[in-house]
Amino acid sequence: MAVEHRANAWEISDSENESDENKPSSSSCVILEQDTSIYSADGVKISGRRRREEEQDTRKAAKERRREEKEKLKEEKLQEQQRRREAAERLNLLKPENFIKSLTAHIHAGLLRDAGCDELLRTLDGLQWRNRIENQGLPNSIRWTRQALQQTEDEAINGVIEEDQVLMVISHNEFEHMAMSHKTVTNQSMSNSMVELCCHLLAPIGDVHEGAESLLQHLSKYLTRTAGKVVTVLVMTGHQQRSGSWGEDDFDQQHLLDTEELLVHLQLDWNVAVHFLLGWQEVTDHVVALTKALSKRPYKALCGEPDLGFCMDGSWSAGVRVDRDGHGLAQVWTRQIQQMNRVSPAMAKAVTSAYPSPSLLLKAYEERPSEEERRRLLADLTVVGGAKERRVGPELAGRIHRLLTSQNPHLLLD
Structure with missing residues (x-):
């Protein structure tokens, strides 16, 4: 009897548990979503969606900045390449073999009266150097001009720069007449003013010396009008003579003194050098040598800009470049x-x-x-x-x- 009662008790207990499980729970289960909201610096609540949008905008802005920086670096690289290309082109133009092509020799038409001038013209044409005949400037002169490499170059007129070297080619007789004219001027009173001295210098002494006095007049005006020019007078003797080697058969002692006084006056007062040449062949050689020297000027000036221009960069050079940090x-x-x-x-x-x-x-x-x-x-x-x-x-x-x-x-x- 007791056993049956215990079994019934367990059965009732099990049934009660089952009934309890089947009963609906009186409490409701609520699932809360995770709050992904954040707060801004001023305490305003920002939703998760808005925050994601702002993060996307921030990433887009950063990506745009990187793209702009990349474009800027690319543009700077292209500009640097362009500057290097232009610098290389300018350096190539400054090389003597290329720069000489921009030089033009201006020959005064008065030199064409002498048939020997054809030797000079044939030589310039054979070398394919530019030259032109003009009827202005200093008579019997040869001057040079070149094209300006940059628009900002100083002393450029219409893109053309005039070189400072000028040659004046005269005959031996004209030089003799200039010496006699100078002697006449020096015999004038030393108390005369510079204006009177110039008037005496330019006044005709005679029909024989009119041409030489005209050359002297033009030379004086040219040196006064154009500052910074280096004029060289080439005297064609036509025979074996050089400066300071005049023969007694051709000149007396007094004439030799007059010639030396003129040379001193030209060199000291007017800074004009005088060279005595045998003929047009030597004049032509002098013009060719001076033209080549003018073509080498810019490149030599460019190579002389560094502090140690003789220490060129390159493995073939004997010098070694040492940086400030000791590298080298x-x-x-x-x-x-x-x-x-x-x-x-x-x-x-x-x-x-x-x-x-x-x-x-x-x-x-x-x-x-x-x-x-x-x-x-x-x-x-x-x-x-x-x-x-x-x-x-x-x-x-x-x-x-x-x-x-x-x-x-x-x-x-x-």
């Missing part, structure tokens, strides 16, 4: 060892690799107790390169030791 000193140390006789680049590199600076090598010498050990310090260094392994050797080691430690400036290293 190791190469200088290697070159210093390599300058010694019978020292290859590999042997010099072996020494400088073991001791990167002269001070380190001197310190190593001081640490050795004996002189013999100091001389043989570098002898066992291995030289890298070549068909077989080798050493620096005692001979080179001794020479380097003498180079760094000897106090005798006249000591021979070999």
Whole structure:
């Protein structure tokens, strides 16, 4: 009876649990979404969607900035390439073989009265140099102009720059008449003013000297009107004469003094040089040489701009460029060892690799107790390169030791 009651009790208990499970729960289950909202700096609540939109906008802005920076760098690179290209083109134009093509020789029409001028014209045409005949400026003169490489160049008129060199070609008789005219002027009273002196200089002395006086007049006016010009007078003697070598048969002593006075006056007062040439062939050679010298001017001026123009960059150069941070000193140390006789680049590199600076090598010498050990310090260094392994050797080691430690400036290293 007790057993049956216990079984019924368990059955009732189980049924009660089942009934309890089947009963609906009185409490409702609410699932809360995760609050992804954040707050701005001023305390305003920002929803998750808005925050995602702002993050997208921020990423887009950053991407746009990177794109703009990339475009800017690309544009700067293109501009740098363009500047280098233009600089290379200007440098190419400044080379003498190219710059001479921009020069034009202006020959005064008065020189064409002499048949020998054809020699000059044929030579210029044969060299394919530009020249033109003009009837203005200083009579019997030859001057040069060139095209301006840049619009901002100083003294450029309509894109043309006039060179400072001017030649005045005259005959020997005209030079004699100029000497006589100068003598007449110097005989005038020293108390006369400069205006009166010029009037006496330009006043005709006679029909014979009228042409020479006219040349002297034009030369004086030209030098007064154009500052900075370097005028050279070429006198064609027509026979074996040079400056200061006049013969007694052609000139008396007084005439020689008059000629020397004119030379002194032209050179000191007017800064005009005088050259005596045999004929048109030598005049032509002088014009050709001066034209070539003018063509080399810009390139030489450009090469002279650096502080050390003789130390050109390049592996073929003997110089080594050293930066302010010391980059390049190791190469200088290697070159210093390599300058010694019978020292290859590999042997010099072996020494400088073991001791990167002269001070380190001197310190190593001081640490050795004996002189013999100091001389043989570098002898066992291995030289890298070549068909077989080798050493620096005692001979080179001794020479380097003498180079760094000897106090005798006249000591021979070999």
